[in-house]
Amino acid sequence: MSLNSIKARIIVLYVSIMAVFLIGASIFFIFYLKGVVLKPVDLSLLKKAEALDKLINSTTIKFEIFNVYGKKFEIDLSKAQLWIYSSVYSKYYFQLRTLSGKLIEKSKSLGKLSLPYSNRMKKFETIKLSGKFLRLVNYVDKKNQLIIQVAYNVENEINILERFELIIFSTLFFILFISALAGFFVSKSALEPINKIKEQIKAITEHNLNKRIDVGEVPDELKDLIESFNTLLERLRKAFLREKRFISDVSHELKTPISVIQMQCEIALRKERDSKEYKKALETIEDTISLMSSLVEKMLMVSRLERVDKSVFSEVELSSVLRSAYELLKGRADECDIDLDLNIPNDPIFVKGDKTLLVEMFVNLIDNAIKYNNKGGCVLVEVEKLGSSVVVKISDTGIGISEDEVEKVFEEFYRADKSRSKDKEGFGLGLSIVKKIAQLHGIEIKINSSANAGTTFYLVFKS
Ligand SMILES: Nc1ncnc2c1ncn2[C@@H]1O[C@H](COP(=O)(O)OP(=O)(O)OP(=O)(O)O)[C@@H](O)[C@H]1O
Ligand SMILES: [Mg+2]
Numbered sequence: 001m002s003l004n005s006i007k008a009r010i011i012v013l014y015v016s017i018m019a020v021f022l023i024g025a026s027i028f029f030i031f032y033l034k035g036v037v038l039k040p041v042d043l044s045l046l047k048k049a050e051a052l053d054k055l056i057n058s059t060t061i062k063f064e065i066f067n068v069y070g071k072k073f074e075i076d077l078s079k080a081q082l083w084i085y086s087s088v089y090s091k092y093y094f095q096l097r098t099l100s101g102k103l104i105e106k107s108k109s110l111g112k113l114s115l116p117y118s119n120r121m122k123k124f125e126t127i128k129l130s131g132k133f134l135r136l137v138n139y140v141d142k143k144n145q146l147i148i149q150v151a152y153n154v155e156n157e158i159n160i161l162e163r164f165e166l167i168i169f170s171t172l173f174f175i176l177f178i179s180a181l182a183g184f185f186v187s188k189s190a191l192e193p194i195n196k197i198k199e200q201i202k203a204i205t206e207h208n209l210n211k212r213i214d215v216g217e218v219p220d221e222l223k224d225l226i227e228s229f230n231t232l233l234e235r236l237r238k239a240f241l242r243e244k245r246f247i248s249d250v251s252h253e254l255k256t257p258i259s260v261i262q263m264q265c266e267i268a269l270r271k272e273r274d275s276k277e278y279k280k281a282l283e284t285i286e287d288t289i290s291l292m293s294s295l296v297e298k299m300l301m302v303s304r305l306e307r308v309d310k311s312v313f314s315e316v317e318l319s320s321v322l323r324s325a326y327e328l329l330k331g332r333a334d335e336c337d338i339d340l341d342l343n344i345p346n347d348p349i350f351v352k353g354d355k356t357l358l359v360e361m362f363v364n365l366i367d368n369a370i371k372y373n374n375k376g377g378c379v380l381v382e383v384e385k386l387g388s389s390v391v392v393k394i395s396d397t398g399i400g401i402s403e404d405e406v407e408k409v410f411e412e413f414y415r416a417d418k419s420r421s422k423d424k425e426g427f428g429l430g431l432s433i434v435k436k437i438a439q440l441h442g443i444e445i446k447i448n449s450s451a452n453a454g455t456t457f458y459l460v461f462k463s
Pocket of ligand 2: 429
């Protein structure tokens with residue numbers, strides 16, 4: 001299990017949340033417990049300090065306390081008539097200091113030891129004296145002349161607290177270990193559906209691209225992902241089929257010209273012929289090769305379009321694009337006795353794209369408009385501005401496209417109504433090139449056509 005896996009992340013997250021919560025709760029509980037255990041001790045220390053304060057200042061018991069700034073203090077705790085202050089066996093330790101911290105007197109119970117003092121001392125604190133834990137109060141007397149320090153051996157209380165701390169922290173580590181274990185099993189069962197999906201995906205190969213992941217068995221959170229995956233699979237399957245069909249169509253298209261060339265060569269070589277016959281055979285071969293070369297060019301264009309980098313598109317002036325396409329085809333239109341007209345506005349119109357590709361697109365459309373036209377017919381190329389969009393209209397008075405074929409004409413190697421276009425040369429690649437270039441430029445294509453009623457292509461450039 002790598003640290004980058006979902007399982008590891010779930011466990012780390014789970015344990016971290018638990019750790020933060022449990023450590024917080026434990027610290028709170030330990031403080032609370034300390035308070036509960038030490039509060040009565042503190043109260044009793046305070047009471048002792050107050051009592052000693054009273055005792056020192058009482059008139060009945062003779063403790064001579066002179067002015068703090070005077071020569072001497074004469075306080076003798078052994079003279080206190082209460083055992084607790086005077087006995088060497090007392091569990092309480094007493095000590096008197098001046099406000100500046102000078103030691104004046106201490107109880108016998110302290111022996112040679114003395115309670116520590118520093119200016120920064122807190123009122124209550126736990127100290128360690130000769131290896132024992134003592135709870136200490138630093139109390140300033142009522143007359144503000146003395147610091148009365150009272151301490152009590154809290155070894156037992158501290159032991160209890162330490163034992164509790166140990167129990168709490170071991171429980172904490174145990175709970176964290178259990179939650180890591182729980183995290184492991186929870187994540188394992190939560191990720192189980194992913195493993196199932198993985199198995200299903202593994203079973204999909206190029207031979208069964210029509211297989212899909214069963215969305216019914218997938219948890220809701222993963223449904224969208226799997227549906228997208230299935231859609232992607234469908235797109236891939238179609239692309240794969242298209243590729244396959246493309247290769248078979250290309251082979252098919254090349255088969256005829258190759259057999260024509262082969263036949264011409266065979267006939268020419270069968271016996272000695274005169275130069276006229278050789279010339280005729282070579283001319284046929286040349287025509288066929290030029291047809292093959294135009295097919296190869298179109299195929300190269302199709303493959304080039306797959307690799308176009310849109311980031312290099314720049315501002316292109318539309319009229320100049322149309323004019324270039326017009327110039328390229330004007331001669332052909334004249335040859336076919338077609339009236340080719342260009343009607344473009346004087347104002348420059350800029351669109352974002354690649355000029356060569358845009359010219360290629362219009363050449364294909366105008367070429368079709370000329371090719372699938374009737375003798376003496378017309379082709380009109382116009383530009384219209386519709387709000388923020390620019391529409392280029394290419395209309396012809398040709399043979400038209402029947403309604404059921406309009407959608408199909410953009411498919412690779414599709415040629416509508418073979419009988420009507422049988423005398424026209426072509427491979428059925430022109431419009432698929434047009435469609436790809438339009439897609440790259442975000443151009444919408446609409447067709448208005450019906451058989452024998454001419455065709456109009458609308459190219460909508462959105463801004
Ligand atoms: N302006 C049009 N009028 C009538 N039919 C058209 C027109 N444009 C396209 N078509 C029909 O759509 C089919 C596909 O056109 P496309 O340009 O893709 O191929 P093509 O012209 O046959 O061959 P290619 O352009 O590859 O030389 C054509 O065969 C034709 O039947
Ligand atoms: Mg064409």
